[in-house]
Amino acid sequence: MSNPSNNPAQAWLMLLLAGGFEVGYALSVGGSEGFTRLTWSLVAVVFFLLTLYALSVALRTIDVGIGYAVWAGIGAVGAAVLGPAFFDETLTGAKALWLGVIIAGVVWLKLADRTENTEEPVAAP
Template sequence: MTQRRDTDSSVGTAKARAWLVLLLAGAFEVGYALSVGGSEGFTHLTWSLVGAAFFLLTLFALSVALRTIDIGIGYAVWAGIGAVGAAILGPVFFDENLSSTQVIWLAVIIAGVVWLKLSDRPTSDA
């Protein structure tokens, strides 16, 4: 019985780590999107190199997270984080606008990402 609890605990810890790595992958994805925007079609070397670094980091972190998280859920969360982060930070770093309608739809994406995370909780067979 004690061994089962240890196994359950280690599975929960692995899941939590995977979700943290997925959040990190999402942050790298935002960095990649903003870097690509700053590179202006890869015509600025520094921004292009930063973009390439973020691209490699986001793919690596995503692949690590997807060892534990289902690919459909993990990819959707990763893409949602990237999309929302780039949309919110685009106006901060570039001459972009964010309308109230866009904010509402970004909130819908955020709600979807949260619900996907909540749906990943293990169900009890008892």
């Protein structure tokens, strides 16, 4: 794979991958029951390292504030949506509504970043 720092689209793909790893990390931490179950704990460590690596690569191109917000949003929404599938958790209508707000915010952040990246730089006087 070429260096994502040279390609904004690749950086955003890496950020999405980092978000997916963050979901895996959050779920495996939940499964580790406070890091008392060895298998889940080891899986959590692997996902933790993967998410940090992918996030750091994406942040070579994407502003840290935007990248971190998107990464955290993907992790939060993914864990909340998949938590009931893996654990004894519930996803109520109110929770789903507010998760939708997070998703909308992440999409708007991406659109705002695209707009800023396409603007012509202003020449110095």
